[in-house]
Amino acid sequence: MDQFRVHVCCEHQVEMRKKFTVKVVLAVAIIGLAMPILAALYLAHRQSMDSEVELANSMSREVLRRADEAGKQSIQAWERLQVLPQPLVCSDASITLMRDVDMASSYLQIVGIVVDGRMTCSSLGQHEPGIPLGSADYVSARGAPVRISVNLGFSKDNRFLMLQKDNVISAINPAELIDVFVDRNEVALGVYGRSSGTRLISRGFFNPRWLKRLGNAASSVFFDGRYLVSMQRSNQFDLVAYVAVPEANLRERLLAFARVLVPIALVLAAALSFGIVKLARQRASLPAEMRAALKRQEFEVHYQPIVELESARVVGVEALLRWSSRGGPVMRPDLFIPVAEECGLIPQITDYVIKRIAIDLPRMLRVFPDCHVSINLASSDLHSGRIVESLGNLLRTPEISASNVIVEATEHSFLDPQRAKNVLAGIRALGIRVAIDDFGTGYSSLSQLTTFQSDYLKIDKVFVDTVGTSSPTGQVALHIIHIADSLGLKIIGEGVETELQANFLREHGVQFAQGWLFHQAMPIEALIRVLRSEAVVGISSL
Numbered sequence: 001m002d003q004f005r006v007h008v009c010c011e012h013q014v015e016m017r018k019k020f021t022v023k024v025v026l027a028v029a030i031i032g033l034a035m036p037i038l039a040a041l042y043l044a045h046r047q048s049m050d051s052e053v054e055l056a057n058s059m060s061r062e063v064l065r066r067a068d069e070a071g072k073q074s075i076q077a078w079e080r081l082q083v084l085p086q087p088l089v090c091s092d093a094s095i096t097l098m099r100d101v102d103m104a105s106s107y108l109q110i111v112g113i114v115v116d117g118r119m120t121c122s123s124l125g126q127h128e129p130g131i132p133l134g135s136a137d138y139v140s141a142r143g144a145p146v147r148i149s150v151n152l153g154f155s156k157d158n159r160f161l162m163l164q165k166d167n168v169i170s171a172i173n174p175a176e177l178i179d180v181f182v183d184r185n186e187v188a189l190g191v192y193g194r195s196s197g198t199r200l201i202s203r204g205f206f207n208p209r210w211l212k213r214l215g216n217a218a219s220s221v222f223f224d225g226r227y228l229v230s231m232q233r234s235n236q237f238d239l240v241a242y243v244a245v246p247e248a249n250l251r252e253r254l255l256a257f258a259r260v261l262v263p264i265a266l267v268l269a270a271a272l273s274f275g276i277v278k279l280a281r282q283r284a285s286l287p288a289e290m291r292a293a294l295k296r297q298e299f300e301v302h303y304q305p306i307v308e309l310e311s312a313r314v315v316g317v318e319a320l321l322r323w324s325s326r327g328g329p330v331m332r333p334d335l336f337i338p339v340a341e342e343c344g345l346i347p348q349i350t351d352y353v354i355k356r357i358a359i360d361l362p363r364m365l366r367v368f369p370d371c372h373v374s375i376n377l378a379s380s381d382l383h384s385g386r387i388v389e390s391l392g393n394l395l396r397t398p399e400i401s402a403s404n405v406i407v408e409a410t411e412h413s414f415l416d417p418q419r420a421k422n423v424l425a426g427i428r429a430l431g432i433r434v435a436i437d438d439f440g441t442g443y444s445s446l447s448q449l450t451t452f453q454s455d456y457l458k459i460d461k462v463f464v465d466t467v468g469t470s471s472p473t474g475q476v477a478l479h480i481i482h483i484a485d486s487l488g489l490k491i492i493g494e495g496v497e498t499e500l501q502a503n504f505l506r507e508h509g510v511q512f513a514q515g516w517l518f519h520q521a522m523p524i525e526a527l528i529r530v531l532r533s534e535a536v537v538g539i540s541s542l
Contacts, residue, residue: 052228052245053221053228053230054287054288055245055287055342055343056221056228056229056230056243056245057219057221057230057232058287058288058291058343058344059187059189059230059243059343059344060189060219060230060231060232060241060242060243061232061241062344063177063178063189063190063191063232063241063242063243064191064232064233064234064239064240064241066107066176066177066178067177067191067200067201067234067237067239067241068234068236068237068239069106069107070107070108070163070172070176070177071163071234071236071237071239072236073105073106073107073108073170074108074163074165074170074172075165076101076105077098077101077105077108077111077168077170078165078166078168080097080100080101081094081097081098081101081111081168083097084097087167088113088167088168089113090113090120090121090126094113094121095121095122095123095125095126098111098112098113098121098122098123099123101123102123107172107173107176107177108170108171108172109160109171109172109173109176110122110123110124110152110160110170110171111123111168111169111170111171112127112168112169112170112171113167113168113169114133114164114167114168114169115130115167116130117132117133117134117135118130118131118132118133119131119133119152119169122171131152131153133147133150133162133169134147134150135147136164137198138193138196138198140193140195140196140237140238141194141195141238142237142238144163144164144165145164146161146162146163146164146193146198146200147161147162147164148161148198148199148200149161150162150171152171159174160172160173160174161173161174161200161201174200174201177191177201178190178201178203179384179386184344185203185204186204186246186248187204187243187244187245187246188202188203188204188205188206188227188242188243188244188246189202189203189204189241189242189243189244190202190203190204190206190241190242191239191240191241191242192211192239192240192242193238193239193240194211194233194238194239194240195238197211200239204244205227205244206242206244207224207227207244209224210224210229210231210242210244211240213229213231214231214233214240217233218232218233218235219231219232219233225247226246226247227244227245227246227247228244228245228247229242229243229244229245230242230243230244230245286336286339287339287340287342287343287345290323290336290339290340290343290345290349291345293323294345294348294349294352298323298324299321299322299323299349299352300321300322300323300324300523301319301320301321301322301353301356301357301360301524302319302320302321302322302521302522302523303317303318303319303320303360303373303521303522303523303524303527304317304318304320304514304519304520304521304522305317305514305518305519305527305530306318306374306492306512306513306514307512307513307514307518307519308511308512309493309502309505309506309510309511309512309513310506310511312518313534314368314371314519314530314531314534315370315371315372315512316371316372316373316374316406317364317371317372317373317374317527318373318374318376318408318514318521319353319356319357319373319374319375319376320333320376320521321333321337321349321353322521323336337349337378340378341378341379341380344380346378346379346380346381347380347381347384347386347387350375350377350378350381350387350390351390353375354375354390354391354393354394357373357375357394358394358397358400360373360524361373361397361399361400361404362397362398362399362400363524363528364524364527364528364531365399365400365404366399367528367531367532368531368534370403371404371531372403372404372405372406373404373405373406374406374407374408374435375391375405375406375407375408376407376408376409376410376437377407377408377409381423382409382419382420382423382424383419383420383423384423385422385423385426387423387427388423388426388427388430391405391407391427391430391432392430395430395431395432401431402430402431402432403431405432405433406432406433406434406435406455406456407427407432407433407434407435408434408435408436408437408458409424409434409435409436409437409452410436410437410438417452420452421452424452424453424454425453428453433455433456434452434453434454434455434456435454435455435456435457435458435492436452436454436456436457436458436489437458437460437494438458438460439457439458439459439460439480454489455489455490456489456490456491456492457480457483457484457487457489457490457491457492458491458492458493458494459477459480459481459491459492459493459494459505459510460494460495461494461495461515462495463476463477463480464477464493464494464495464496464501464505464515465495465497465501467500467501467504467505468500468501468504477493477504477505477508478508481508481509481510485509490511490512491505491509491510491511491512492510492511492512492513492514493505493510493512493513493514493515494513494514494515495514495515495516496513496514496515496516496517496518497515497516497517498517499517501515501517502517
């Protein structure tokens with residue numbers, strides 16, 4: 001009996017030890033799982049905040065840069081008019097000079113002469129008996145009268161910010177200073193006079209208490225409980241630019257980082273934490289690197305020829321952006337373009353490409369006068385009328401006409417269909433043709449496709465790769481061809497790499513194609529050599 005009791009006691013102790021060991025192992029397992037998750041959540045919070053701070057600073061610096069530039073152009077307008085007899089009068093010479101000043105200024109909409117509170121003439125011509133401007137809202141630290149919202153009578157919704165020096169006045173469209181971030185309407189931003197505390201330009205919410213947080217500092221970033229606020233003070237004028245990011249954006253960015261970091265933490269734990277932090281920091285700093293790259297002109301525009309399938313002759317080219325940072329590896333556009341869209345750099349990049357094309361296209365046309373260049377537009381381009389003006393400026397380049405330019409817009413660009421439709425209509429009004437790129441990969445319906453007036457439909461490479469195969473997407477290219485035919489659109493096949501693909505497209509009525517089977521994207525010098533070789537046999541036109 002005693003032996004039996006000892007045996008039972010030993011079994012009980014063994015069972016107790018097992019339970020204790022299980023509890024310890026379970027606790028260690030929970031801690032082991034919890035620690036990487038907690039670390040990932042902490043990193044997500046810190047990196048999301050750093051990323052939003054960097055983005056807010058980038059936006060406020062850009063708004064301030066535009067405001068400073070508008071102020072400098074206003075002063076330059078006054079300086080140029082000082083060559084005329086003083087005091088200024090509304091003569092043919094003064095109106096002509098004001099028009100020249102207006103045309104040379106990127107932010108000044110109108111330059112005029114003020115007499116007794118009325119604009120008697122301007123770069124638009126005579127205004128007898130004069131347009132009443134009303135009293136100044138405040139006088140700047142430099143002694144310049146500032147009128148914040150003046151309706152000059154052109155339309156009830158068209159109001160101008162007007163800066164006056166002596167009897168010379170400049171009118172600025174406030175939207176021009178803040179429309180670079182049209183895809184982030186939830187972000188509040190604007191410019192105010194530091195000494196007076198008067199808002200000159202604004203969009204969204206503004207708390208006057210923010211002014212006290214800046215003090216005499218050159219810049220300030222803080223969170224007031226509802227907004228992450230970035231403020232930048234001008235060192236040239238009595239101006240301060242501000243950007244306020246709502247708390248909801250911070251939460252969204254935090255969740256975005258957490259969705260990435262937590263699963264990785266569960267699988268890879270601390271081994272990959274360093275790499276995640278490094279990647280997040282690189283992403284946060286990428287906007288600054290891109291701005292520096294734009295200034296250093298590190299971006300290059302390469303051109304991929306588009307050929308007529310029937311003859312294999314070059315008919316045009318697509319402009320493609322390349323970035324090799326300080327001689328390093330070339331970064332793919334699908335990596336840096338999304339970041340550029342987030343931080344509002346797309347307008348600058350698009351302008352960069354258009355300016356490059358304004359230089360390169362005349363060289364192509366001297367070899368092939370009927371050649372054209374296709375320009376890719378991003379979502380923010382299609383949601384701002386600014387691109388219409390930029391393309392209009394391109395067409396004013398000697399030797400370039402509307403027939404030499406095509407714009408390409410992807411389905412993903414139509415986030416706001418109505419606004420995109422209006423912008424595309426403005427582009428077509430210039431005589432520029434439109435191609436819908438990557439059709440079938442986005443979310444546009446066929447009804448939306450018929451809404452956007454276009455001339456070409458491009459078949460994405462993902463569908464060209466599977467033509468003539470048993471792949472589930474093998475028949476998609478045929479459906480796209482039928483859609484294009486029914487809408488009277490010409491078709492361009494992308495990413496053609498084999499004779500089989502080229503023959504398939506040719507046999508099914510596709511007129512044009514581009515891809516490595518014909519030519520890779522190349523710098524302008526290499527392209528000129530290709531075009532000269534084509535000149536021997538002539539060139540077809542789209």
